[in-house]
Amino acid sequence: MRPHRQPIDPDTPIKWQVFRQLWPYLLEFKQRVFMALLCLVAAKLASIGLPFILKHTVDNLNSDTARTLAVPLALVLAYGVLRLLNVILGEVRDTLFGRVTERAMRRMGLQVFEHLHRLDLGFHLSRQTGGLSRDIERGTSGISFLMRFMVFNIGPTLLEIALVVGILLTQYGASFAMIILCSVIAYVWFSMKATDWRTEYVRQVNNADSSTNTRAIDSLLNYETVKYFNNETYEANLYDANLAEWEQARRKNRLSLFALNGGQALIIATAMTSMLLLAAIDVSNGDMTIGDFVLINAFTMQIFMPLNFLGFVYREIRGSLANIENLFALLDTTPKVADAASATTLKVSLGKVEFDNVKFNYHVDRQILNGVSFTIEPGSKVAVVGESGAGKSTLVKLLFRFYDPTSGSIRIDGQSIAQVSQHSLRQHIGIVPQDTVLFNDTIFENIRYGRPDASKDEVTEAIKLAHLKTFIGNLPEGAETKVGERGLKLSGGEKQRVAIARAILKRPAIMVFDEATSSLDSQSEQAILRALREVAKGHTSLVIAHRLSTIVDADNILVMRDGRIIEQGDHDTLLAQQGMYAGLWQAQQRQANE
């Protein structure tokens, strides 16, 4: 995966194949695109006709022959109508095409969202959310921009230039056409070179902008820490240092833009002056009428205005292509964990879980699990205890298939979890995790998340079982209270109870409790433990615990150290062994007594 927020590198050639990937979006609305193109052609024809009408109006007004006012009046009227038509056709074109780009953005947005949810946990743990969301945002708007300009700008502008050069060549000789052609080439060459040269300054501004934002967000997220240590001034100074860098980068960027615009203006002014000079000489020699002079002036303006715009478009296209490439690169990222081509649906009748010589590492240079084997018999409760970092939670991540073991296998009712669909696997496992993160929604909806089609009564029942009723009863808005971002407005214990209620609602065949009571005081813990036992009844359960008092009733207790199971048996057997478990038990008992 390439890094996000990839700057536009002046040496990177433009990847034109991106345009090919946009075709399908255009083809989805063939008729609309065709109608929009018709509007475009009609508008261009109208604009090519305008200078001719002007010429005839001026010539007519200027003619010595007996004149009636009717002809110039009619011409002026035609000029007005054609100008209006030109603008209206442009508006109709944009309105028609708007739907095409909006649909493309919607399709792309959904495609990216679904893809992100398909990617593995490893990707999500190392992503930079800020950069990622900027990539998606810039990528989708880049698509809209490119589609619009590939259809309406580059081709038509080049066509218009060719037409005008052709008209000038046939009507007024080679010199006018040559001036236009040379100045267009000079303009395009200069704009491309200068834009590439400026890219470095644009990049500096982008980088400064992003680090300033990162600093600000990090500081605000740590609001409480800043207050605890009285470090407001320190934070402001750091932020201002970033802002100063941004200011400096903006200054350079502005000056380089001045050079670009100045150079372009110089080319245009030189070309226009030369054309008008040539026309003025021809008029004074009697080779041209004043109307021709006006026509040449109008055509020159008509050519250079879109040309000027083309310079802007080139700059934008470079940026858009880079942004879209990042988006496509994201879509090309393949999930490390994917359903096998022959994946079946997991069928659970008993709920037997087997870990068979499972080995695993997150990084090749550090082994986390060193051949773990154990079985959880249907309906029984297995507990895992051991030192912090021994690999207990990793067992859960493997069971949910967030990662695949490097060797060995995990089976549920005899079916390898690598050979069943992830959807069916996760349907049969419920969890009360170590850290519960909630959605910024109401308590009620957060609980219902366990089974979105659950009825109100079922949610209320889960609330009761998870011992949340009193807490919710004391809230002014009850279960409709919003929990804040990541559930931060609830205490650790309250969040854990919401997670328990969710798991109760899901009622899967296999239950996992990862330190499920770690944030509870001992009184609540006893009540919750009773509830959990109730929930776990008849279910196969895997319990990870630090406080051994919560798992004395387990059918089997696995003691882990350095990614291995070093002891196992029920509470009494392990105590009798006088090993690590017995040592831990005695230490915790002593602590409790003290």
Ligand SMILES: Nc1ncnc2c1ncn2[C@@H]1O[C@H](COP(=O)(O)OP(=O)(O)OP(=O)(O)O)[C@@H](O)[C@H]1O
């Ligand atoms: N995504 C990850 N990438 C790299 N290393 C990881 C990742 N997740 C966990 N680890 C490492 O793997 C080891 C085992 O982690 P695990 O969470 O399984 O331990 P644990 O036994 O559950 O610990 P605790 O009791 O403190 O929760 C730890 O040393 C941890 O630093």
